[in-house]
Amino acid sequence: MKNLKGVRVMLVDDEPHITQFLEFGLLNEGFDTRTAPDGMTAVNLALEFQPHVVILDVMMPGMDGWEVCRLLKKNLSNVAIIMLTAKDEVEDRVKGLTTGADDYVVKPFSFEELLARIGARLRNQFPALYGEVSFGPFRLDDRRKEIRYRDEVLELSPTEYELLKYLVINHGIVLSKSTILDQVWGYDFGGDENIVEVYIRFLREKLNDKEHRLIRTLRGAGYRVDLP
Known part of the structure; x- marks a missing residue:
């Protein structure tokens, strides 16, 4: 996907080693990437950055991923949200999708799988890029x-x-x-x-x-x- 210049991806996770790992990989793929360590920072950054895709952790201190997802879907005209979490129960998946998430990836995960899911969301929600x-x-x-x-x-x-x-x-x-x-x-x-x-x-x-x-x-x- 290195030919997709200008694609903006925002990473939201309170674990620095995860955001650093993902940021390095996504920058290497050519994505314009920003990170946020908590929910409130993510909401404010998203309004400025206008990401195409948000990789969003669920369990964070303060504002959790469910609420961040709801606010992003309410305030951004078009954004693909991929929930990234260790919670793998069916009810958690259902809650994420009904809150507005477009996809759901369970930790631990493979970077190649996440990259494929990002590509799928871009093709579905931003066909003009292709x-x-x-x-x-x-x-x-x-x-x-x-x-x-x-x-x-x-x-x-x-x-x-x-x-x-x-x-x-x-x-x-x-x-x-x-x-x-x-x-x-x-x-x-x-x-x-x-x-x-x-x-x-x-x-x-x-x-x-x-x-x-x-x-x-x-x-x-x-x-x-x-x-x-």
Whole structure:
């Protein structure tokens, strides 16, 4: 991943030997890296540094990783959070993911695995860093604001583009209307959430998805893209 210049990674852990080890490895991979020894420092640093990825310990004095995760997701427009912790019980994993974490790595860990997980989060949440990215029959080119479906360029409005990109990148995940509104229209959108239904209908027409096999509706839950 040395060709991904300008990717910002923030390390949050109260154990200096871990942050030093990770910082050395990530700098060697070409990442712009910052470290924070506690939760409050991490929140303040993140607002200034605007990281693409945060490697976040859970058990820290003062503000723990759960609260840091919640605040980062609330205050940053787009950030990938990978929880790094010795807590490996299922309930801890569930808590991390429901708090907003995008991935969960248990200590002890391999640096190569962590690097692979960072790459996976970047491809999913920051496709523009890679140019074109493929997801099944879709090819996304965020720099050109263009999506191809089965090798045909879709004629999309800016909002349709952002909505389809968000659905495709998060394929296999059920996304509620409120989540889609926050991520596509923005947290300060004051309109009716039924606008999501309208734009989903637009996309289905352009994808010839008459039977809703590609963009599925899960009544009472939201929408999910299923890739063939």
